[in-house]
Amino acid sequence: MLLGRILTPHGFLRGRLHFSERVEAIEEAPVDGPYILPGFLDLHVHGGGGREVMEGQEGVEATVRFHLRHGTTGLLATTVTAPLDQLERALQGIRRAMEGPWGKALLGVHLEGPFLSPHRLGAQPPFPLPPDPEVAERLLSLAPVRVVTLAPELPGALELIRFLAERGVRVQLGHTEAGYEEARAALETGAVGFTHLFNAMTGLHHRAPGVVGLALERGAWAEIIPDGLHVHPAAIRLALKAIPGLYPVSDAVAAAGMPDGVYPLGAHRVEKRREGVWLGESLAGSTLTLDQALRNLVAWGVPLEEAARRLSLYPARYLGLSDRGEIAPGKRADLVALDEALRVVEVYLEGERVA
Template identity: 55%
Template structure:
């Protein structure tokens, strides 16, 4: 149960800009924002706390040594780890696997999705990353790609609520499934694909709404063969990107920022996030964390160790304003899923809040009015 009333003083980032004053929380909602408008420059140099909307991560495989495919209490532990890094809402993301394994994982995810546990991020649902992907563009996904069907997706959805599906549009039948999946309420992203530019455009025309970890595990941009990456740069309103500065060069991130209005950040984090170097599970794969990255034995990048607070710092370090960086780690992801109650701080909205110091390190995290214990971060 959330704390009945809280007041947080500092520089509050609202949709209209920064306000120097205080934010009040009552019963898990923002009940008031009072103060005087100030510039971002003034907010950054004042030394007062910076109060931003909580981060939203739509692509989370693990953290703290736990993997979403494990079942049991794994997702609750993952949500706890990521909350301590500022993520207040997230999608638990599955791996490509035999359908029996996906079904078992989905059944285990249901409790975490339907019953929010205090101390962790709100698990809004599932991002089904595969198995409806191209076996020639697996990236770090295990080789269990399979044909898609609306009936199969709906059966999985009965086990745990699916919010987002990654698909390769060039596979036989997949393009024709996008419209019925959208009509059934699922968001569809283009990813793990060897498709052409034309395949990407056709998928958007059928109702696909985004791209999974832009530039990674998709056909590359070439000026005579633009590929799926070119379709995203030319036509996308939304796409996710991993800003760990390892998966995507800062120059490519800048290109995407110029081209895609609502580009948003994800971690694609694995069990290795928040853990020391060593070996960890990623679905049925064994991966190794070393030198800040996570890789398969052959050197292929296999998810990340990124957390959303570091994503924010990376963006600001690249030269983005704090306001713009906040949109990339919170607001745009909320808008992508059509969530009007979070991703921004306003009276009546969810009290999902992060408080940072001048160096952009977390000092407080609040999930729907509940303070998160940061003592072990």
């Protein structure tokens, strides 16, 4: 049982939360205690605590344990562009991790590539491939792929979007030089989201709206990195007004939670300097954790209740997960308790305290 200010589907309520593996009851009572929120869901995370998912099973499990300490009770293990044999090994490692003791915190895979624009790789290693349904089918056979990021202007991209959408994969536009019309064609074909909005895509110009303009005009879902480096807070506030399903992601890499120094990002070696991670002068993922994302959003004017829902309920709905993302009877008891400063006090995964 937990006592405190519980975020229910109807708002905050002071009371007692009864749970085992699932939430059993919420009892209103005049009690004091921490904020009790649904566990955070991170749909774009490469690593943390010095490890990354491209290492295989051990790297995936270490990444999960690191982010659990920061309130993330479910994540998509996110790959980077790599030679096919390395991608295949990484996916096999993710599948094994999902079958292991930490699998209940793994939601599946986010393939960030390899079908990216060679001109918008950013910090992605230089191994992009042209869209190819046969390659995609091979990758999908190795692990539960839930999200694929691709560049819609590439030859064959629309065919691949149809192929993926028919298999229930959520296609996101990212690492792309597409113009507005090319990106709109991708949405009309079955793409549904935008990867790290504003970053590694064509920006908004009043005569050439680009991918950003399309997202702001008609996007239903998009992820965004609220670390204060990737996107200005004013641009985040704009996106919150325009995109109903905007949800934060960490885009965390191995350097998250580590001292300044050099860390892996697939085939690259990137440098953590203070709060940023850099490949030369380009940002290379982030050191963000979702508890810090919550604090940032609240500091930038987002109400706590809304910020918490965007970190839990919104990504759950995006992936079609009905058993988590909110605190209500019958839902998984994936919970995070925060103090007055919104610092993590306790974390529960299926009712078991893990941090």
